[in-house]
Amino acid sequence: MSISLQQISKSFGNFSALEDISLDIPGGSLVGLLGPSGSGKTTLLRIIAGLERADRGRVLFDGQDVTRLPVQKRRVGFVFQQYALFRHMTVFDNVGFGLRMLPRAERPSREARRARIMELLAMVQLDHLASRYPSQLSGGQRQRVALARALAVKPSVLLLDEPFGALDAKVRKELRRWLRHLHEQMAVTSVFVTHDQEEAMEVSDQVVVMSQGHIEQIGSPRTVYEEPASRFVFDFLGHINALSGRYQDGRWENGDAWLQLPGNGCPHGNLTFYLRPHEATLARTPAADAHLPVQVDELSVFGATVKLELSPRGWQAEALEVELPREEFLALAPERKQALFLRPRHLQSITADGGLGPVLDMQG
Amino acid sequence: MHTPRSWRQWLLVLLAAALVFAMLVLPLALIFSKAFSAGWDMILSNLADRDMRQAIRLTLIAALITVPVNLLFGIMLAWCVTRYDFRGRKLLVTLIDIPFAMSPVVAGLCYLVVYGLESAIGGWLYDHGIQLMFAWPGIVMVTIFVTCPYVARVLIPLMESQGSDEEEAALLLGASGLQTFLYVTLPNIKWALLYGVVITNARAVGEFGAVSVVSGAIRGQTLTLPLHVELLHQDYNTVGAFTAAALLASMALLTLVLKTLMEWRQQRQRREHQQQIETA
Numbered sequence: 001m002s003i004s005l006q007q008i009s010k011s012f013g014n015f016s017a018l019e020d021i022s023l024d025i026p027g028g029s030l031v032g033l034l035g036p037s038g039s040g041k042t043t044l045l046r047i048i049a050g051l052e053r054a055d056r057g058r059v060l061f062d063g064q065d066v067t068r069l070p071v072q073k074r075r076v077g078f079v080f081q082q083y084a085l086f087r088h089m090t091v092f093d094n095v096g097f098g099l100r101m102l103p104r105a106e107r108p109s110r111e112a113r114r115a116r117i118m119e120l121l122a123m124v125q126l127d128h129l130a131s132r133y134p135s136q137l138s139g140g141q142r143q144r145v146a147l148a149r150a151l152a153v154k155p156s157v158l159l160l161d162e163p164f165g166a167l168d169a170k171v172r173k174e175l176r177r178w179l180r181h182l183h184e185q186m187a188v189t190s191v192f193v194t195h196d197q198e199e200a201m202e203v204s205d206q207v208v209v210m211s212q213g214h215i216e217q218i219g220s221p222r223t224v225y226e227e228p229a230s231r232f233v234f235d236f237l238g239h240i241n242a243l244s245g246r247y248q249d250g251r252w253e254n255g256d257a258w259l260q261l262p263g264n265g266c267p268h269g270n271l272t273f274y275l276r277p278h279e280a281t282l283a284r285t286p287a288a289d290a291h292l293p294v295q296v297d298e299l300s301v302f303g304a305t306v307k308l309e310l311s312p313r314g315w316q317a318e319a320l321e322v323e324l325p326r327e328e329f330l331a332l333a334p335e336r337k338q339a340l341f342l343r344p345r346h347l348q349s350i351t352a353d354g355g356l357g358p359v360l361d362m363q364g
Numbered sequence: 365m366h367t368p369r370s371w372r373q374w375l376l377v378l379l380a381a382a383l384v385f386a387m388l389v390l391p392l393a394l395i396f397s398k399a400f401s402a403g404w405d406m407i408l409s410n411l412a413d414r415d416m417r418q419a420i421r422l423t424l425i426a427a428l429i430t431v432p433v434n435l436l437f438g439i440m441l442a443w444c445v446t447r448y449d450f451r452g453r454k455l456l457v458t459l460i461d462i463p464f465a466m467s468p469v470v471a472g473l474c475y476l477v478v479y480g481l482e483s484a485i486g487g488w489l490y491d492h493g494i495q496l497m498f499a500w501p502g503i504v505m506v507t508i509f510v511t512c513p514y515v516a517r518v519l520i521p522l523m524e525s526q527g528s529d530e531e532e533a534a535l536l537l538g539a540s541g542l543q544t545f546l547y548v549t550l551p552n553i554k555w556a557l558l559y560g561v562v563i564t565n566a567r568a569v570g571e572f573g574a575v576s577v578v579s580g581a582i583r584g585q586t587l588t589l590p591l592h593v594e595l596l597h598q599d600y601n602t603v604g605a606f607t608a609a610a611l612l613a614s615m616a617l618l619t620l621v622l623k624t625l626m627e628w629r630q631q632r633q634r635r636e637h638q639q640q641i642e643t644a
Contacts, residue, residue: 051532051536071535072535072538072540077536078532078536080529082529084532084533085533086547088552097537101534101538101543102538153538
């Protein structure tokens, strides 16, 4: 079932949580709402579910206006961050709750309900724990029960609010993959909220990046990462280094640091560049077009790439971070406290109004 | 938790036990021994006394009306302040405590001023054949007032800590508002609710100050058990006074026993339920 949001606005007191949000979610897709806390993503999810009512705007399921439809009638499966399992009921009764609440005419017989519950529990691999109470389960098990409970009533839409947020890293990774797999089997339209970039990138077909009640960008994980539509998206997806200085006649300066920029496309005055950690390298000598003296503070030699934390020498900038491929790192063999030069390959310029300016390719 | 190890820890335990004995157990035991001091016959004749029977009846009526009213009121209030956010919510939570903070005598006087015969409301009601003060309705009213915070006070922190996630989950699974309350909210708060009922009942049965102001102390008509105890004591009817007091104490002990019994039963039910599923 497709979901369509039209000009949704919502405020709590003076705080405007959502402003004029429009979004189309095609049927059968798995969409991630990604944003920092306070960006309005959970509010949006709760409006889709019917737990919250928008001040303005409409919600459509398959073209049908459900804006005023009460939460019970929306047939929405919802998974909470804190599981929200019924603590006084067994796993079995939790999963069967939705079936038990059906009106008498639609309610399956006791045996049919039992079969359906056990089938769902087998699907989430918890059939052996049917008689346990939620308090006797681990976090990952609880969230799987919550998922089985949400799926029991065959929802037309599955909504997940930070579903793995309360779990430890290893379980989270496992459940992520498992959710992706489950979605491929069931093909129920699913929307999940997360503040974890990696999670959104790994699980979703489409990522909706939100900030301060606005949608910043909608696209495939690859698109939002490689072609960020705004400074916020660039900043939020992955780490960035910010280089601020004065620009005049093709030359950017900040203390002892300078860049000789190709072309003359940038306005004079203050100019900031964003630099991704993997889009730069380090050398013992400066490049012809870049003179960025740095000192190595920390090395992290764990994994396929090596992370280096750097501090600027003779110019002003926040701590810098660079990621080198392992071979490059071994060839250079830098040590802590060593003085080196940063050589950027791509620089994303930021315009005076805070938008994204042209991307500059350097010699590196 | 561990058993006491040093003599200091034992001393602390001993001190606590001694205090409980001197301040709780001993007076309670003395009440019963005084009541029984003149033998069964005296107790029976005192209990058979018309005024005593009337006092018992009035006390039970007051408790029987007060407990359900405050149960309902407490649930509604706790629901309002823990499930909705509205202007004045904090003020409402503070106002609940008025009966706690105020001396019951003051509460009685307030009711007397508002609903007494001298007042506009009380006068108008009297003209229509309804007398509130110096009659049983007034006693019930002040008892409700004095005991109204108990259930709400027990429920509010619990419902706040439990949050509304489970209720929202129930609604999302298609449960109606009533079903959500019966199947999700009520089971989650039942122990707190029961506890609230027990202390509301104990307080309703034992209330003295507020009731004494609005009752008018009409012998054989508007005396509750606590008022009757005082009256018998002033009449130098020691056995009678202690019989009534023992009766009150028994009611308190009974509520305690009931509470413990229900908790125990509930635990056993839960265990059996689990075993049933496992064997099925």
